[in-house]
Amino acid sequence: MFPRLLLIFIIVPLLELYVIIQVSSRIGLLETIVALVVISAAGAALARREGYNTVRRIQEELGRGRMPGDSLIEGAVILAGAVLLLTPGFITDALGLLMLLPPTRKAALAYLRRRLRRGLAQGRFTVWTSAGTPGSREPDQRRRELGE
Numbered sequence: 135m136f137p138r139l140l141l142i143f144i145i146v147p148l149l150e151l152y153v154i155i156q157v158s159s160r161i162g163l164l165e166t167i168v169a170l171v172v173i174s175a176a177g178a179a180l181a182r183r184e185g186y187n188t189v190r191r192i193q194e195e196l197g198r199g200r201m202p203g204d205s206l207i208e209g210a211v212i213l214a215g216a217v218l219l220l221t222p223g224f225i226t227d228a229l230g231l232l233m234l235l236p237p238t239r240k241a242a243l244a245y246l247r248r249r250l251r252r253g254l255a256q257g258r259f260t261v262w263t264s265a266g267t268p269g270s271r272e273p274d275q276r277r278r279e280l281g282e
Contacts, residue, residue, distance in 0.1 A: 150223030157224065173227045177219035180234045185212050204243060207250075211242050 158166040188209045195202035215233030218226045232238045 146225065150225055153224050170222060170224070170227070173224075173231075174219050177227065177231055177234065178216070180231070181212060181216035181219065184234055184236075184239075185209065185216070188212055204247070207246050208239060208243055211239050211246070215239075
């Protein structure tokens with residue numbers, strides 16, 4: 135877990151800063167800022183459109199009485215892409231845009247589906263409830279029962 139946090143909170147921002155400095159030294163500071171704003175605005179518009187389409191699909195599936203599993207995961211990928219677009223920098227913008235494009239989003243969906251199935255098969259998920267019931271167990275005991 136620590137290596138992931140190190141990557142997310144230290145290495146990625148340093149890489150972003152390096153790329154921004156390199157780009158601004160080539161095209162200028164103002165142009166770099168404009169490019170970041172334009173990319174973020176275009177990404178926000180794309181995220182809005184794709185998010186709306188996904189919500190519509192979820193509603194249609196629920197209307198048919200089906201569980202919208204894939205659409206919910208796809209919505210999570212779109213949300214992650216939108217969050218990456220809000221993070222200033224070219225690297226996170228590129229990753230965010232990739233998560234919003236349907237072909238790469240489908241690949242991410244397939245990857246997440248495999249990870250979820252593997253995690254379920256290996257008992258790596260902890261189930262938390264919002265309200266205790268008579269005879270409910272403490273979270274630590276549940277975690278031990280699920281193989282953690």
